[in-house]
Amino acid sequence: MRIILGLVQKWPSCEPQIILAALVVVATVIGLDVVIKGLGAEVMGMEPYLMARLAHGVLCGFTLFSEQKILATRQLATEREVERRMTAERERQYQLSRKNIDAINVKCHDIKHQIRSLADGGRVADGRALEDLASEIAIYDSAVKTENPALDVILTEKGLACSGEKITLAVIADGRALECLEPQEIYSLFGSALDNAIEAVRGIEEPERRLISLNVRRSGAMCVINVENSCDAAPVFRDGVPVTTKADACSHGFGTRSMRGIVERHGGVLTFGCEDGIFHVDALLPMA
Structure with a gap:
């Protein structure tokens, strides 16, 4: 019974x-x-x-x-239905973020030229105030350039988020190595990886330890992706994937599964690990 x-x-x-x-x-x-x-x-x-x-x-x-x-x-x-909806939502977010960031960059570029014109013309007494304003605007005008538009969008978006939370995001990326992926796949893959990293370092009290690094490079005929972040405690792994620490476990964890699905769909391998207070995500993708 x-x-x-x-x-x-x-x-x-x-x-x-x-x-x-x-x-x-x-x-x-x-x-x-x-x-x-x-x-x-x-x-x-x-x-x-x-x-x-x-x-x-x-x-x-x-x-x-x-x-x-x-x-x-x-x-x-x-x-599968949740992952399908997540993919569609990521695509919508990518398109929206791309348009927003393009608009912000255009506006900031115009404002910087106006400030420079005013300062050069001597029509504003406090030149230092203009310099401070220009430096603040420069934060929003510092779009990442990797020669991959989708990667540029997600890195600029997450870079702004990190800047607002006093998190250091170090990027060395050759966007041309990601030509095997669709734009929405790039946005979803790196968006999930960086969202998890930001959430992990957000709770670290020491600002100097709020570090995230991202590296994308070619190695022969393969694309190598590495994302690392500091962490106070090593996560629990199940089947090689970190287990979510959120109370509603059934509603979370789809991000990492989506990442693995994207990589494996292109014949690649995705692994997670944590050693010496550094959590890392590593992906190996064939470029052809």
């Missing part, structure tokens, strides 16, 4: 067809058990009774197997 209860408890989240199938199986198992116990060996005879008990056991085993298959299939379908 406890075997059946596991599936029954899942009914609120199941589809009507699954509920109907479960009810039929439950009724069959319970009914067969009642009939066998009611008749007993005295009425049925020992051999038929043992055969009936064996059939009942096989049916219970089949029920357990079916339950696991149904739940596993539904979980896989749910995860």
